[in-house]
Amino acid sequence: MNDFVKVCSTNDLVKNAGVAALVDGVQVALFYIDEEVFALDNFDPVGKAYVMSRGMIGDLKGELMVAAPLQKQHYNLKTGVCMDIEGLSIPTYPAKIENDQVFVSC
Amino acid sequence: MSKQKIVIIGNGMVGHNFIEKLVASEGYANFEVHTFCEEPRVAYDRVYLSSYFSGKTAEDLSLVKPGFYEANGVKIYMNDKAIDIDLEAKIVKSEAGVEIAYDKLIMATGSYPFVPPITGNEREGCLVYRTIEDLDMIQAAADKGKVGVVVGGGLLGLEAAKALKDLGLETHVVEFASRLMPVQLDDGGSALLKRKIENLGVSVHCSKATTEIVAGDDCVNKMMFADGESLETDIVLFSAGIRPRDDLAKQVGLKLGPRGGIQINNQCLTSDADVFAIGECALHDGMIYGLVAPGYAMAQAVVDQLNSKTAAFEGADQSTKLKLMGVDVASIGDPHGTDENALSYVYENGPEEIYKKIVVTPDGKKLLGAVLVGDAEDFGNLLQIMLNDMDLPEHPDALILPNRDGGGADLFGPDALPDTAQLCSCYDVSKGDIVDAVEGGCCTMADIKATTEAGTGCGGCVQLVTNVLNNELEKRGVEVNTDLCEHFGYTRQELFHICKVEEIKDFDTLLSKHGKGHGCEICKQAVGSIFASLWNAYALEEDKIPLQDTNDNYLGNMQKDGTYSVIPRVPGGEITPEKLIVLGEIAQKYKLYTKINGGQRIVLFGAQMNDLPAIWKRLIDAGFESGQAYAKALRTVKSCVGSTWCRFGLDDSVTMAIELENRYKGLRSPHKIKMGVSGCTRECAEAQAKDIGLISTENGWNLFVCGNGGMKPRHADLFASDLTTEEVFRYVDRLLMFYIKTANRLERTATWMDNLEGGLSYLQDVVINDSLGLASELEMQMQALHDTYQCDWKAAIENPEFTKRFRSFVNVDEPAEQLFVEERGQIRPATESEKLAGIAVQVKELV
Ligand code: SRM
Ligand SMILES: Cc1cc2nc3c(=O)[nH]c(=O)nc-3n(C[C@H](O)[C@H](O)[C@H](O)COP(=O)(O)OP(=O)(O)OC[C@H]3O[C@@H](n4cnc5c(N)ncnc54)[C@H](O)[C@@H]3O)c2cc1C
Ligand code: SF4
Ligand code: FES
Numbered sequence: 001m002n003d004f005v006k007v008c009s010t011n012d013l014v015k016n017a018g019v020a021a022l023v024d025g026v027q028v029a030l031f032y033i034d035e036e037v038f039a040l041d042n043f044d045p046v047g048k049a050y051v052m053s054r055g056m057i058g059d060l061k062g063e064l065m066v067a068a069p070l071q072k073q074h075y076n077l078k079t080g081v082c083m084d085i086e087g088l089s090i091p092t093y094p095a096k097i098e099n100d101q102v103f104v105s106c
Numbered sequence: 107m108s109k110q111k112i113v114i115i116g117n118g119m120v121g122h123n124f125i126e127k128l129v130a131s132e133g134y135a136n137f138e139v140h141t142f143c144e145e146p147r148v149a150y151d152r153v154y155l156s157s158y159f160s161g162k163t164a165e166d167l168s169l170v171k172p173g174f175y176e177a178n179g180v181k182i183y184m185n186d187k188a189i190d191i192d193l194e195a196k197i198v199k200s201e202a203g204v205e206i207a208y209d210k211l212i213m214a215t216g217s218y219p220f221v222p223p224i225t226g227n228e229r230e231g232c233l234v235y236r237t238i239e240d241l242d243m244i245q246a247a248a249d250k251g252k253v254g255v256v257v258g259g260g261l262l263g264l265e266a267a268k269a270l271k272d273l274g275l276e277t278h279v280v281e282f283a284s285r286l287m288p289v290q291l292d293d294g295g296s297a298l299l300k301r302k303i304e305n306l307g308v309s310v311h312c313s314k315a316t317t318e319i320v321a322g323d324d325c326v327n328k329m330m331f332a333d334g335e336s337l338e339t340d341i342v343l344f345s346a347g348i349r350p351r352d353d354l355a356k357q358v359g360l361k362l363g364p365r366g367g368i369q370i371n372n373q374c375l376t377s378d379a380d381v382f383a384i385g386e387c388a389l390h391d392g393m394i395y396g397l398v399a400p401g402y403a404m405a406q407a408v409v410d411q412l413n414s415k416t417a418a419f420e421g422a423d424q425s426t427k428l429k430l431m432g433v434d435v436a437s438i439g440d441p442h443g444t445d446e447n448a449l450s451y452v453y454e455n456g457p458e459e460i461y462k463k464i465v466v467t468p469d470g471k472k473l474l475g476a477v478l479v480g481d482a483e484d485f486g487n488l489l490q491i492m493l494n495d496m497d498l499p500e501h502p503d504a505l506i507l508p509n510r511d512g513g514g515a516d517l518f519g520p521d522a523l524p525d526t527a528q529l530c531s532c533y534d535v536s537k538g539d540i541v542d543a544v545e546g547g548c549c550t551m552a553d554i555k556a557t558t559e560a561g562t563g564c565g566g567c568v569q570l571v572t573n574v575l576n577n578e579l580e581k582r583g584v585e586v587n588t589d590l591c592e593h594f595g596y597t598r599q600e601l602f603h604i605c606k607v608e609e610i611k612d613f614d615t616l617l618s619k620h621g622k623g624h625g626c627e628i629c630k631q632a633v634g635s636i637f638a639s640l641w642n643a644y645a646l647e648e649d650k651i652p653l654q655d656t657n658d659n660y661l662g663n664m665q666k667d668g669t670y671s672v673i674p675r676v677p678g679g680e681i682t683p684e685k686l687i688v689l690g691e692i693a694q695k696y697k698l699y700t701k702i703n704g705g706q707r708i709v710l711f712g713a714q715m716n717d718l719p720a721i722w723k724r725l726i727d728a729g730f731e732s733g734q735a736y737a738k739a740l741r742t743v744k745s746c747v748g749s750t751w752c753r754f755g756l757d758d759s760v761t762m763a764i765e766l767e768n769r770y771k772g773l774r775s776p777h778k779i780k781m782g783v784s785g786c787t788r789e790c791a792e793a794q795a796k797d798i799g800l801i802s803t804e805n806g807w808n809l810f811v812c813g814n815g816g817m818k819p820r821h822a823d824l825f826a827s828d829l830t831t832e833e834v835f836r837y838v839d840r841l842l843m844f845y846i847k848t849a850n851r852l853e854r855t856a857t858w859m860d861n862l863e864g865g866l867s868y869l870q871d872v873v874i875n876d877s878l879g880l881a882s883e884l885e886m887q888m889q890a891l892h893d894t895y896q897c898d899w900k901a902a903i904e905n906p907e908f909t910k911r912f913r914s915f916v917n918v919d920e921p922a923e924q925l926f927v928e929e930r931g932q933i934r935p936a937t938e939s940e941k942l943a944g945i946a947v948q949v950k951e952l953v
Contacts, residue, residue, distance in 0.1 A: 012916040016652035022915045048938060049668035050922055054656040058626035067627040069656040069664055
């Protein structure tokens with residue numbers, strides 16, 4: 001695993017929503033919910049476009065999730081596992097907040 | 107085996123219904139069908155004949171889907187009347203000289219209006235009400251005259267009177283009997299009906315015998331009455347009953363009843379074993395049925411027999427429920443209590459003008475009949491009790507007394523009905539059919555209408571069918587789950603109400619007080635839309651962002667490759683050359699794909715997120731506004747050129763469209779709203795395919811509502827005629843605001859209306875007659891939204907906090923890679939294989 005890279009400050013995030021970041025050449029979607037940050041790959045494997053950061057987030061049956069903006073498949077925010085299509089998942093990346101700074105490791 | 111030849115004489119409602127049923131029957135391949143149609147057009151809906159005056163065309167009224175006869179090999183002889191039948195040789199001859207041999211002959215010749223033998227009844231302006239040609243003549247006479255009299259105060263007479271009134275004539279009804287609707291109503295019911303109709307400006311004269319019609323002094327005609335009085339009028343419209351068209355049958359020797367009508371038995375057979383008679387020409391057990399439902403039942407009986415099944419017509423119930431001049435009237439069974447020991451209960455409410463009466467057997471156990479005037483809500487219930495011979499409650503009057511304290515409601519729930527109970531008589535749909543439809547997956551009244559046709563005729567059964575539907579859903583544990591999603595145990599309508607009453611303006615408060623969890627894309631969007639409808643909340647405010655779908659968040663629709671569309675508003679489709687040039691320049695600069703879209707405006711595709719603010723700044727500087735193509739909101743108002751340029755235009759449809767667009771732009775709603783305005787009935791703007799449609803007439807605007815194209819196209823319904831511009835806006839304000847308040851999420855106006863109990867007429871009541879007393883509140887809310895309108899994009903580019911949101915990445919200042927190929931001189935997203943093959947390029951690489 002690579003080292004954590006400082007990406008932005010929490011001010012750049014939007015509460016209960018996502019933004020995109022470019023980390024070591026990788027497009028990453030950052031979601032900010034309950035004071036925690038989650039990082040998923042920004043590529044939507046069904047829609048085949050870099051759009052995951054623009055999906056809506058929330059929970060389904062108690063699991064935090066993001067709904068892909070193109071076709072609305074749901075992915076677990078913590079694991080990246082698709083809740084609608086078996087065997088499908090999105091890569092996740094370790095992410096953390098320290099002193100209002102956001103770190104991701106790709 | 108050679109095919110059996112079936113010949114039908116008469117292509118009216120029943121004749122056509124017979125053909126439809128035969129075509130749908132399993133043995134249709136064995137038949138060859140010929141039919142004679144005396145009228146210049148194929149079968150049309152006489153039941154809705156009056157709507158011809160309020161804008162429906164002959165095509166709208168047609169019952170025959172275009173191409174239906176051709177597609178099914180039915181040979182129809184138009185404009186041709188059968189004039190002879192050789193019963194021995196089994197041959198029918200027509201006026202035009204056609205001769206056809208038959209194996210089975212069906213007489214469906216209908217009836218004609220009875221004109222009493224009064225001297226002068228052939229004078230100019232003396233007319234009847236049965237065919238489209240009759241209506242054309244009435245229209246022509248009304249254009250010239252100012253007074254109209256209907257002779258006959260029965261069902262049809264009152265309907266004709268309404269038509270005359272709507273045509274702008276001073277209208278009178280002259281009835282020979284001592285009361286209106288003498289067949290269906292008792293004295294009390296008639297008296298109330300008379301009062302209500304007189305309040306509407308129609309004069310009613312009962313116990314009047316016309317002796318002669320002579321030339322008038324001020325009008326074309328003058329009617330002389332037996333009591334010495336007289337009445338001047340231009341039009342005399344006879345509606346004094348119908349007589350079966352049995353002349354041909356009589357001529358060839360088929361047996362008639364003593365007072366006319368082709369005699370039939372329970373098999374619908376005439377005195378000739380190969381000739382059937384169905385519909386209004388047939389006399390069954392001493393009865394001529396002047397309604398369609400019994401005719402359809404006869405048609406079914408004959409079709410079954412032709413398919414070698416045993417079937418019979420054993421008489422039909424003649425209970426009716428109608429809206430006469432806006433007054434609910436219903437009659438069930440024998441309301442006169444011909445059994446002299448029968449008991450009756452009457453409820454009369456003077457102030458609210460309601461009259462209800464039930465007649466029960468001497469032992470008080472069974473219902474014999476009922477009369478309802480002013481409030482016919484109990485119709486379905488009472489009819490089922492009578493038809494199914496159900497036992498009455500201990501106090502039968504509970505059935506008609508108002509249920510003010512909520513006690514004693516639903517004495518007869520849907521479960522009390524047997525499966526065979528016929529709920530919809532227009533389409534012969536039983537409770538069992540509804541249960542089957544629910545088994546088959548129907549969950550809403552709209553589904554039920556589409557699957558079983560129940561409720562799509564006169565509409566009288568909708569309430570009852572809805573009750574049965576909901577009851578069935580509940581029993582299946584579908585528990586009519588109207589919850590929005592797992593986070594909120596409410597419908598959109600309920601949440602709307604909660605937010606409004608508690609003045610809730612943010613999602614977290616709503617969630618903590620009334621929901622659970624974090625929410626999801628379903629409830630968030632619904633709540634976002636509610637906030638926008640209630641408070642015109644701006645989509646890009648920090649706490650609103652999470653509530654919007656990406657389209658709303660970036661104020662553009664996301665395309666398949668993650669780029670966005672740019673669709674500025676072009677009100678009414680009118681655009682200056684200067685603005686066109688700006689669009690062209692922007693498209694050139696940002697290399698956007700340009701297309702004229704289906705909503706009469708121009709769309710620029712392929713814009714990258716980080717370019718959106720600059721593109722929109724340029725557009726706004728040039729005077730454009732957001733087109734809200736990304737939002738569940740008003741989209742476009744399509745218009746035709748109208749009277750300004752078009753030689754047929756009756757009014758300025760473009761100005762009207764622009765005004766509509768400017769009044770309702772930005773209005774957030776449960777689903778998108780589209781409108782159209784046409785300058786005349788040629789309807790070039792397809793207004794009848796829109797949620798709100800206007801068509802200009804000689805006398806103002808005809809307003810159509812709740813149509814749409816899209817996945818389930820639906821024609822709009824005529825809502826009101828000949829409106830002034832001011833009335834148009836008043837009604838549209840009320841209707842849209844009521845929609846916004848009460849519709850479910852993602853429910854377009856058509857589905858919303860179909861799911862409303864009472865459908866169109868209920869909506870008309872709420873909007874036009876203000877039956878809920880909501881009108882002024884609805885208008886005020888709409889005005890408030892209009893007053894706080896802002897262009898989403900203008901607000902976005904003026905605030906750096908908002909424009910920040912359009913950065914491709916939060917941490918670096920470069921656009922995301924986006925690959926295109928060129929086609930017909932413009933960009934389009936590259937396919938996966940094109941990307942792999944390396945033939946896709948980034949925009950900046952395009953020259
Ligand atoms: C661009 C356009 C097609 C075109 O090139 O002509 C279009 C494009 C889209 N339509 Fe449409 N519709 C367009 C006119 C229409 C029309 C024609 C019209 O308005 O006269 C219809 C049928 C009429 C109607 O709605 O009654 C139409 C019926 C739909 C529907 C089905 C709605 C329904 O009730 O069944 C959808 C899906 C939905 O809304 O759920 C849809 C959804 C869409 C979406 C938003 C799908 C999506 O989520 O990506 C498309 C993207 C729009 C964009 O990128 O901005 N579009 N769409 C037209 C834009 C019109 C505008 O300026 O606002
Ligand atoms: C204004 C109005 C409102 C009504 N409202 C209602 C209502 O609300 N509910 C209801 O149940 N009923 C209503 N009715 C009655 C309903 O329209 C009739 O019951 C129904 O039309 C009867 O169908 P039919 O086929 O028997 O007769 P028709 O529809 O009259 O059709 C008979 C056809 O046969 C043709 N024909 C006759 N002789 C010949 C021949 N020799 N050769 C060829 N063709 C021939 C005629 O020209 C006609 O087209 C209404 C009727 C009117 C006029
Ligand atoms: S018809 Fe379908 S593919 Fe075409 S624009 Fe509308 S939604 Fe898109
Ligand atoms: S009874 Fe007329 S529509 Fe059902």
